[in-house]
Amino acid sequence: MNIVIIGNGVAGITCAQVARQRDADARITVVSGETDYFFSRTALMYSYMDLMSRRDLEPMERSVYRKQRIDLVRDWVVDMDASASTVKLGSGSTLPYDKLVFAVGASPNMFPWKGADQIKDGKVHFVSMQDLDDCERLTKTSKQAVVVGGGLIGIELVECLLHHGVKTTFLIREPYYWPMALGREEADYVTEHMRHHGVDVRLEEEMTQIQVDAAGRVSGVVTNTGETLPCQMLGIAAGVKPNVERIKAFADAPELGRGIKVGPTLETNLPGVFACGDCAEIHYPGQERPLTELIWYSAKRQGALVGGNLFGDAAEYAPPLFFNSSKFFEVEYTTVGSVMDAPDNAPTLYRKLPGKYMSQRIVHDGERVIGFNMLGSRWNHEILERWIHERRSAEWVEKNLRSAQYDVEFGRAPLHKHDVQAMPLNKEWP
Amino acid sequence: MRRQNAAGWLLHDVKNRGVTAWLLFAALTIFYILIYGYRGGAMEPIANVFHGLMGTTSSSPDQWAKTLIFFLPENLVDRWTLYGFLYSVAVCTGGGWVIWKYRHNRYQIVRTSVVIFVQVAFGFSIPHILKFFQQPDYYFSYFWPLKFEYFQPSYIASHPGWLVFYTFAGSLVLVPVMTVLFGKRWYCSWVCGCGGLANTFGEPWRHLSTKSSWSWKFEKVSIHTVLALSVVTTAMWIVPSLPGVNLVEGTTAYAVITWVRSAYALVVVTVLCGMAGTALYPIGGTRVWCRFACPMAAMIGLMQKFGRYRIRVKRDMCISCGMCSKYCEMGIDVRAYAQANFSFTRASCVGCGLCAEVCPRGVLRLENVSRKDPQELNMTALVDESWKGQHSSVGSRT
Incomplete structure (x- = not known):
């Protein structure tokens, strides 16, 4: 069998490795225009901050590809011919396939801000290896920066810029940081933490216009308050979207929506053509809204599923209970279950440890626990998941919370010293 | 990307095998040659090259020590006192910095504090206090196979009973029991002087260790070879002084035994442990000795697996x-x-x-x-999927 995978991110490479486990003889080719080797996108910030080299970002030794006979091709796929089962590369050559996998990931959102079309330089995203190149090049000539977008990539970019001594303003459109995931109380002290690190955080402020200098380099942004913020670097981190722009230009292309439309087995409308990871828009029969999961863990899971489905498994993708984790400067964050998709004003038990950037929030529906948002200390999400599955009551969970703690030895967060309070979930986003 | 200013350049350079890192490596190497180049030692000829350039002799480091450590009685002070003193200063200052850097992590604070205490007390003060009271300068923080001279019959015969008891109880009971209960970390990164220096003064270079699978293969061969050699060498120390064994100078057996003992002392104890382990910090990372050659690490590493x-x-x-x-x-x-x-x-x-x-x-x-681990998952919960549809995760997620 001849398998061609477009994209060498975590979905594509996981898919290739699972496929190799299934079939020792299949020909497996991974095409990427971004980098020669799979790298960890999530670690871009550590390379930017000189904590790792570029090479360290690669999760596997390069010899692994040779040992597993995964052929890597550095090129962009520019077209596909579904009837002939070939894809065309930027170099002009064609690759035949029996099975084709789109694992092309996501790209940053860009909105038609006033002045955006004048920019020749100075605007950065923080998603790809090329973005890291841009960031590093521009940092050398930047004293001030503005980062737009109150999410995870935004705060990472802000931390990196600050590390390099660039004075940074963080524009957050919403009334508090990351309302998609955090309650107001948590967001407020994460904001305080950012300010403590010297970030100029602006809540409920939006960019209305981008200014450029004579050479077309970003020179400042105007906000909705009328203020002009001078800057030589503008970071746009306003979310990401499935990366389908290039595919739209294909003569034959799988059916596209916001992403590449697939059924529960992650197969597109073209037989033998699959999509997985950030680019996949999964349609379940009988469900109105499709599922698009733009996170690392899902990409890995979907890649593994497609790796088996290439061989006729027809396994359906069912996302497990949601979990995620992150880090805001030094504040670690773990979430499990329903927090952001809990109903408005859902009852929660909330505990903030005074003087520390540390809190726990247990979301419930009056009878049973449905989600957790934990900041500033470490939690074993496997235990928290189990309690949700076991339909434990919020009071029971609060009493047993200690057994889900995952802090370092000697460093267990002192929960017992502080009481929890009942507090409805504050959801201030549209 | 490194920081743009001069400090940024220096920090990146010294931490990433730049010019300054190689200079530091050279300086440390010369320092060790001078320290280990004592009269009659195998390193003396090399040390004398440097002494020739400086107009000093191989006994000069003892004089430097007496000048620098003026606050201790002269008869107690030699080059090893100076080295121990500098070593302790490096552990204390590096340790202070590490505690500050990881001040949010209690494990690091406790571990680093213990390692500083062990170095200052057991690695430096107590041996000197014992010496001051004309007692044998015993190092309580070293066990077999790092210190196998403590097991020689002649050593046992000439030392107080409680020390001999500590020697045997430490190596035969304490080490295995602690390792099985807590892993080799109780020794390697809580007690040992080599590990202590690596985790304090050596902190800026810890990332330089090679992660290649080839280095793992090499490490398994090299470290267990040294362990085997240390067993052989221990036998070479014990057997000749056993009752009934009469080793005569001039015989082949005598020559072989003395050669093995001195070869081990030179290659393993002096060059690999004493010199290379530390001098290589800026080039090979902090644990070159611990990883590739330490027989103690090899032995308790095997215990750790169980x-x-x-x-x-x-x-x-x-x-x-x-x-x-x-x-x-x-x-x-x-x-x-x-x-x-x-x-x-x-x-x-x-x-x-x-x-x-x-x-x-x-x-x-x-x-x-532990067997009562509250965090072990039970399978019933994992296969119960009744949560599905209750609060579905279908929707967009970023």
């Missing part, structure tokens, strides 16, 4: 960023385990805890597995 210690990995939470592997001083590719959801015990792991510290997702945890 003990309770492990690094626990939280299922599916790893993002493969690689900070854990990068900052593992033993060159363990921690990421390979973490991204495969595999809790593990590696013989070489010294339990410094830095992988868990730098992990941005809190995936890793050092622990001693």
